[in-house]
Amino acid sequence: MTHNSVGIVAPQRAHFSEPLPLKSGGTLPAYDLVYETYGRLNASRNNAVLVCHALSGSHHVAGVHADSGAVGWWDNLVGPGKPLDTERFFVIGVNNLGGCYGSTGPNSIHPATGKPWGADFPFVTVEDWVVTQARLADLLGIERFAAVVGGSLGGMQALSWTLQYPDRVGHALVIASAPKLTAQNIAFNEVARQAILKDPEFHGGHYYEQGVVPARGLALARMIGHITYLSDDSMDQKFGRSLRHEKPVFSYDVEFEIESYLRYQGDRFAGFFDANTYLLTTKALDYYDPAFDYNGDLVAALGRAKADYLVVSFSTDWRFAPSRSREIVYALMHSDRRVSYAEIDCPAGHDSFLLDDPQYHAVLRAYIDNIRL
Amino acid sequence: MSFQRYDYDVIANWIEPGERVLDLGCGDGSLLRHLTEVRQVRGYGVENDPERIVACVRNGINVIQINLDQGLAGFDDGFFDHVIMSLSLQAMHNTQGILKEMLRVGREAVVSFPNFAYWRHRQSILNGHMPVSKNLPHQWYNTPNVRFFTIADFDDLCVQEGIAIHERLAFDEDRIIVDEPNFMASVALYRLGRQVGC
Numbered sequence: 001m002t003h004n005s006v007g008i009v010a011p012q013r014a015h016f017s018e019p020l021p022l023k024s025g026g027t028l029p030a031y032d033l034v035y036e037t038y039g040r041l042n043a044s045r046n047n048a049v050l051v052c053h054a055l056s057g058s059h060h061v062a063g064v065h066a067d068s069g070a071v072g073w074w075d076n077l078v079g080p081g082k083p084l085d086t087e088r089f090f091v092i093g094v095n096n097l098g099g100c101y102g103s104t105g106p107n108s109i110h111p112a113t114g115k116p117w118g119a120d121f122p123f124v125t126v127e128d129w130v131v132t133q134a135r136l137a138d139l140l141g142i143e144r145f146a147a148v149v150g151g152s153l154g155g156m157q158a159l160s161w162t163l164q165y166p167d168r169v170g171h172a173l174v175i176a177s178a179p180k181l182t183a184q185n186i187a188f189n190e191v192a193r194q195a196i197l198k199d200p201e202f203h204g205g206h207y208y209e210q211g212v213v214p215a216r217g218l219a220l221a222r223m224i225g226h227i228t229y230l231s232d233d234s235m236d237q238k239f240g241r242s243l244r245h246e247k248p249v250f251s252y253d254v255e256f257e258i259e260s261y262l263r264y265q266g267d268r269f270a271g272f273f274d275a276n277t278y279l280l281t282t283k284a285l286d287y288y289d290p291a292f293d294y295n296g297d298l299v300a301a302l303g304r305a306k307a308d309y310l311v312v313s314f315s316t317d318w319r320f321a322p323s324r325s326r327e328i329v330y331a332l333m334h335s336d337r338r339v340s341y342a343e344i345d346c347p348a349g350h351d352s353f354l355l356d357d358p359q360y361h362a363v364l365r366a367y368i369d370n371i372r373l
Numbered sequence: 374m375s376f377q378r379y380d381y382d383v384i385a386n387w388i389e390p391g392e393r394v395l396d397l398g399c400g401d402g403s404l405l406r407h408l409t410e411v412r413q414v415r416g417y418g419v420e421n422d423p424e425r426i427v428a429c430v431r432n433g434i435n436v437i438q439i440n441l442d443q444g445l446a447g448f449d450d451g452f453f454d455h456v457i458m459s460l461s462l463q464a465m466h467n468t469q470g471i472l473k474e475m476l477r478v479g480r481e482a483v484v485s486f487p488n489f490a491y492w493r494h495r496q497s498i499l500n501g502h503m504p505v506s507k508n509l510p511h512q513w514y515n516t517p518n519v520r521f522f523t524i525a526d527f528d529d530l531c532v533q534e535g536i537a538i539h540e541r542l543a544f545d546e547d548r549i550i551v552d553e554p555n556f557m558a559s560v561a562l563y564r565l566g567r568q569v570g571c
Contacts, residue, residue: 310430329437330447333417336393341437342426359423366430 004079006038006086009063009072011102014139020097020132023287024123029111033136034102035059035094038078039086041142046373048142049089050133051078052150052157055225055281056273058101061093062086076356083365088373089146097132098124098280106276107208117276119205124280126153126288130160134168146371147171151353152320153281156288159328162307163290171371173364175312176353178324179298179331180289185319188228189282192221196275205276218275219266226265231316231349298331308338310367312360314352315345340367379547380562381407384457384483387540387564388412392454395419395479397441397471398461401428409434419445442466445474453479460508460560462486463518469534476536476567485562488543490523490555507546508559524555531565540564 011034020028036059041048051061051074062078064071078084078091095103098121106121137145148169150158155177162172178185196202199217203210227235235258242257254260294300309332313325322343332339342363346352352360381404388394390412396405399418402425408414418436420426429436442465456479458471463486465471475482487508488494494504503513511517522530524543531538543550543558550558 326439326447333435333437334449334452336415338435339417339437340426340430340435341439342423342430343438345423359427362427363430366427370431370433 004081005071005075006063006079008066009036009038009060010066011036011059013102014136016132016135016139018135020128022122022128023125024128026122028097028104028122031097031104031132032102032108033094033097033104033132035092035136036061036063036072037093037140038062038091039089041090041140042373044373045141046144046146047089048137048140048145049084049091050137050145050148050161051084051091051093052129052133052148052154053093053096054150054152054154055278055285056269057154058099059093059095059103060101061091073354076354077361077364083361083368084149085368089368092136092140094133094136096124096129096281098277098284100274100277105274106205106280107274116206116208118208119276121276121280123283123287125284126156126160127164129157129284130164133157133161134165137168143168145169146373147173147368149173149175150177151175152177152350153285153288156285160288160290162305162309163301166304166306169307171309171367172307173310173312173367174325174328176314176317176320176325176350177311177328178320179291179328181286182324186286188224188319189286192224193279193282195220195224196279199275202275205279207275213270214275215267215270218270218273218278219263221266221275221278222269222273223262223266226262228319229350231318231347233316234347234349237347298327299334302331302335302337305332305335305337309340310363311339311341312353312363313341313343314349314360315343316347317350317352319350379544380404380459380485380560383542383562384408384459384485385411387481387483388414388455391415393452395448395453395456397456397458397475398464399429399434399436400425402432402434402436404457404459405429405434406432441471444470445478448474448478450477451480455479455481455483457483459483459485460487463520463522466519468520468530472530472534472536472565476565480566481539482565483562484565485560486522486527488524488555488558488561489521490525491545491559492556493559495556506559524558524561527561527563531563535568537566537568538563539566 017030060072062072062075080087095101098105106117110117148158148161155174158172158174161169196217199214201212202214239258291298291301311325311329313322329341344360346357394414394416396418405416421440456475497504543554543561
């Protein structure tokens, strides 16, 4: 637990029985969302901040779970006296639909068959997630968010919020994100998906019934992802060419420390994350393109927006490079939106957005402190 | 009245209410804040210093962190009514390039700079030392300035680059200088435009 923690927190569950039309065509008749809240909703109900998670994140943004001791993934940002100050704001984290941390997803039971959804779970998009988050806000009596905050895929949700519900969000903090993925970025996702899809234990996505998980594929997917989340320099700093046996032993077992690290990270991830959720979520990343319906004109796509924005990128992030954040910034500026942009000099690559780099947090604190309630 | 205040008032007088304004090298954002208050501009600042970025955000102005030596790629032609560079031109390497960029993205450019030919500076040189003054506060070994030029030099550059000088005001502290500005003025402010036919 870091200093100034929100302390012990427990997830809550909300059931939604209003059918949800999905961008992919189908309709989800009913679903559950698991979420956590920190701080207090004030009497005017105008101090709510939604934190959107990225590929492998969850509703557990801050604080500690009593049973597992797990600390929230953005605990360094959210808490009393922290940049996103829970003394002032009512902060909400939601596990996205299709997730594997309790919200309805591929590992939930399909009500019609009594078996897990598996591959039959419909494709969900960033836009669908935003709709479900808005329904949760309705349930909690929140008409308008003071801010929506997210990094990476979470940043796409924050941006999408301002386009889907322009009157329901005051500020969007779009961090280490992009207005859409590049071909190279989709390529990394595709390799990750193929690793899962080609695992013999995938069973067309219905592995739950077989009592197995495509752990090798999922671990491989995570290894590929992990390489792209770190920078060349940070990997070199951390592992270099360190050899476990101090000299080459000519084996395919772990020799270089980076191999050990990647295998460990991959296996650990495969032990708790769901492969179908990984597939769905990478596709949501790939499909996100708010300018698609505007002939690729992002300025035109942003025409509806009414929010103010903070955009942040990191110098060594090559998966969501600063140039991609600048595309968002210039499009917002050319749409006459209020926007500030900081490019943080941080060695940790894409993962920088989860760290508490002093400049990064100083910018976030300065921006969030200025949000008027 | 401080010089800075005077500089701000001149610039504010050149700007119409509600304009789109870009301030290059915007520091802590106080000029933009002033222009937002007195001219209700839609303002954006460009800065590359991490502490100043935080100061701008705290000041509630829009700031975009980019390195100006790389130009204004990504900014649309003619998007801004005025592009300002206040007391920073002398710290830019690519003087011609940045002036060109300012007049590409803006209808007009406003620049101010310390006049190196100011008589006190000349006196300093005659006495054998690089000038250090209110508007040139650094020592030669730690100055951020990289281009040392005078009002006369800048006038020549405008002719050479086909830049129209719409207005020029020269000051010694807060006093306006009409006669012999290249000798008597410590700072000059210019309102520049694209030369017709250029």
